[in-house]
Amino acid sequence: MNTATKLSGFALGLAAVFAGAYGIGHVAGPAAPAAETRHDTTDTDHGAAGHGDESAGGAHLPGGLLVSEQGYTLQPVTAPAGEFAFRITGPDGAPVTRYDVAHDRRMHLIVARRDLSGFRHVHPELAADGTWRVASPLAGPGVWRAFADFTPTGGEPLTLGVDVTVPGPLTARPLPAPATTATVDGYTVTLTGTPEPGRTSRLTLTVSRAGRPVTDLQPYLGAYGHLVALRQGDLAYLHVHPEGTPDDGRTPAGPAVTFAAEVPSAGAYRLYLDFRHGDAVHTAEFTVLAGAQPAPAPTTAPTPDAGHGTPGHGHS
Ligand SMILES: [Cu+2]
Numbered sequence: 001m002n003t004a005t006k007l008s009g010f011a012l013g014l015a016a017v018f019a020g021a022y023g024i025g026h027v028a029g030p031a032a033p034a035a036e037t038r039h040d041t042t043d044t045d046h047g048a049a050g051h052g053d054e055s056a057g058g059a060h061l062p063g064g065l066l067v068s069e070q071g072y073t074l075q076p077v078t079a080p081a082g083e084f085a086f087r088i089t090g091p092d093g094a095p096v097t098r099y100d101v102a103h104d105r106r107m108h109l110i111v112a113r114r115d116l117s118g119f120r121h122v123h124p125e126l127a128a129d130g131t132w133r134v135a136s137p138l139a140g141p142g143v144w145r146a147f148a149d150f151t152p153t154g155g156e157p158l159t160l161g162v163d164v165t166v167p168g169p170l171t172a173r174p175l176p177a178p179a180t181t182a183t184v185d186g187y188t189v190t191l192t193g194t195p196e197p198g199r200t201s202r203l204t205l206t207v208s209r210a211g212r213p214v215t216d217l218q219p220y221l222g223a224y225g226h227l228v229a230l231r232q233g234d235l236a237y238l239h240v241h242p243e244g245t246p247d248d249g250r251t252p253a254g255p256a257v258t259f260a261a262e263v264p265s266a267g268a269y270r271l272y273l274d275f276r277h278g279d280a281v282h283t284a285e286f287t288v289l290a291g292a293q294p295a296p297a298p299t300t301a302p303t304p305d306a307g308h309g310t311p312g313h314g315h316s
Contacts, residue, residue, distance in 0.1 A: 062264050063159030064147045064230075064237025072096065074148050074160035077131055084109075084124075084136040088148060088160070095130025098153035103221040107132055108149040110228055112235065113142040114163075115172045116270040119283060121228065141168025145235045159237050175232055175268060175287055182273075182284040187214070189273060189284035195229075195263040197291040203227070203240075204258045205273050205284070213255035219246040220276035225257035232268040266291025 067074050071091030079085035086109075087095040099106035105123050109132070112119045120137035127133065138144050144164045151157045180191045186209055193203040205225060207214040217224045223242035230237060243258040244251030254277075263269060271286040 060264075062231070062236035062238055063149070064145070064161035065234060067160055067162045069158055069160060070156065072152060072155070072158055072160065074146075074162045076146070076162060076164060079133065079136075082136055083133055084138060084146075084164075085131055085133045086124075086146070086148065086162075087130045087132060088150065088152070090152060096152050097126070097128070097130045099126070100151040100153050102149075102151050102157060103223075103226065105221065106150065108147075108221075109134060109137070110147040110149065110237070111137045111144050111164075112230055112270075112272075113144050114235065115142070116175055116230060116232060116235070117173045118142070118144070119228075119230075119270075119272045119285065121226070121272070121274055121283070138164065138166050141166045141170045142172075145230075147237050149237075159239075161235070161237065175270065176285075178268075178287045178289050180286070182286050184284045185280070185282045186210070187277070187282055187284070189275075189286075191271070191286050191288070195261050195269065195288060195290040197263055197266050200260050200262050202243075202258055203261050203271070204256050205275075206256045207254050207275060207277070207284075209277075214277055215252065215254045216277070217254035217257070218276040218279070220274060220281060222246075223257075224251065224253060224275065225259070226274040227259045227261070228272045228274075229261060229263065229269045230272075231263070231265070232270065236264065238263060238269070263290045 073089045075087050075089060077085040077087055090096045102108075106126065107124055108121065109124050110119070110121045118139050120139065122134050122137045124132035124134035132148075142165075144166065145161050146164050147159050147161045149157075149159045182189045182191075188208050190206045190208075191203060192206070193201055195201045195203065205227070207217065220226055223245055225242060227240040227242070228237070229240055238261065240259045240261045243260060246253065257273075257275065267290060269288050269290060271288055273284045273286075274281055275284070276282075
């Protein structure tokens with residue numbers, strides 16, 4: 001991928017998600033009702049300066065909040081124990097069997113528990129009948145959100161999400177406090193930069209091990225790192241784009257990897273950095289706060305009595 005393509009891909013990345021009804025996959029004529037409610041017909045021309053309004057009117061949704069969008073639907077499929085299977089059905093109702101490669105793969109499956117713990121990013125195999133299968137990444141009981149991040153051939157990039165419940169005793173975990181350092185598998189990763197709602201923010205992650213900068217990161221999914229951000233509260237899935245690629249002749253193999261991130265609102269987000277080193281993929285996690293706001297909301301529900309007696313309580 002050349003630089004110009006990357007840059008325009010970067011600038012248009014969110015446009016592709018938010019205004020996905022347009023472009024190659026756009027159905028000619030009046031938009032379907034589902035698309036019409038969510039896509040502003042004046043928003044086909046997203047430039048860098050046009051990103052600031054995306055959270056303002058609620059006209060656009062981040063990825064991963066819908067199980068069905070633009071006629072494509074994520075359907076979990078019954079699978080043997082230890083396996084996770086699903087398919088994507090297309091506008092014609094049939095399972096989709098043709099996908100474009102994006103970030104080195106035709107399908108990225110990301111899972112996280114609703115409390116944002118247990119993140120995994122895996123790459124299923126496609127069977128001829130359109131069923132995707134992978135060793136189950138659902139590591140234990142709980143309600144998981146599964147995100148399928150893909151581009152159907154001839155269509156726009158999509159991230160669909162579905163809840164999957166794994167039965168068993170569950171202890172919900174509070175979101176870890178915001179931090180700029182994470183450790184994983186003996187690596188220390190530091191985060192610089194703060195996401196700003198409604199605009200592109202640079203986030204730089206720097207990897208070291210045993211106090212020494214890691215300068216021989218290995219390419220993973222076409223970059224030196226892959227970053228996913230999920231919003232606390234609804235697990236909105238945010239696209240984050242690496243700056244530079246291993247083969248562009250100017251991007252160093254660490255210790256720093258820089259991303260351009262857009263968050264649609266103030267709030268708490270969990271960042272998951274996948275990087276490859278020593279022939280293994282490691283995931284460093286961070287909680288970050290975007291914008292002015294109170295501390296992260298508790299993950300346990302308030303008691304039933306909370307709010308009673310509050311002036312303006314809406315039962316009268
Ligand atoms: Cu992937």
